[in-house]
């Protein structure tokens with residue numbers, strides 16, 4: 001079953017066609033890597049799929065809901081409830097311990113603190129961060145901070161997690177570890193994943209890789225069943 005379906009996406013900035021008639025579908029629980037040279041439209045695609053940017057043309061449907069037909073307030077709520085986000089560098093709140101950073105989406109949605117931090121703590125431990133729950137971001141390594149950001153992206157049980165170069169600020173070995181965890185934990189939680197990355201090795205962990213060039217999807221690769229997982 002497809003959870004996210006985008007058709008005929010066009011995004012123009014003046015004379016630049018950042019997206020040029022892109023069709024994308026993402027299955028429920030599926031992980032999709034988006035690759036391509038700088039300027040090929042990867043971030044624009046991610047932002048349009050996530051309802052952050054409104055395309056010049058085309059449609060985006062999340063499980064039967066037309067994202068572009070929603071009001072700004074409805075779209076903001078849908079983003080909060082159904083989507084999780086991981087950015088290049090975690091964007092954690094420096095004053096809050098790891099556990100509360102990870103619990104933030106639940107706390108902002110009004111969940112009781114004990115239940116929210118318990119769920120966040122469980123995710124942090126699954127991500128190999130047992131013992132760091134009370135540390136603030138400044139006391140974590142880059143790889144640890146990104147794992148807190150992954151916990152935060154998943155804590156609200158989103159349908160789709162969007163990650164834009166989530167390992168761009170990490171060395172390659174740490175980056176691969178984090179990407180491996182991101183894909184496997186998203187899979188365990190039944191969340192689909194759309195991840196923009198420059199790391200060609202990422203295809204090992206994702207179900208499918210889209211290659212972009214000049215605003216178009218020029219090829220797609222499906223990972224061999226049972227691949228390197």
Ligand SMILES: Nc1ncnc2c1ncn2[C@@H]1O[C@H](COP(=O)(O)OP(=O)(O)OP(=O)(O)O)[C@@H](O)[C@H]1O
Pocket residue numbers: 013016017018036037038039040041042043044045
């Ligand atoms: N806000 C904007 N205003 C004008 N042009 C933009 C804007 N955002 C993106 N573009 C242009 O759209 C094209 C696609 O940009 P995008 O950031 O999506 O590419 P990308 O593949 O993510 O690149 P990178 O790997 O460097 O992050 C580029 O030519 C870029 O200059």
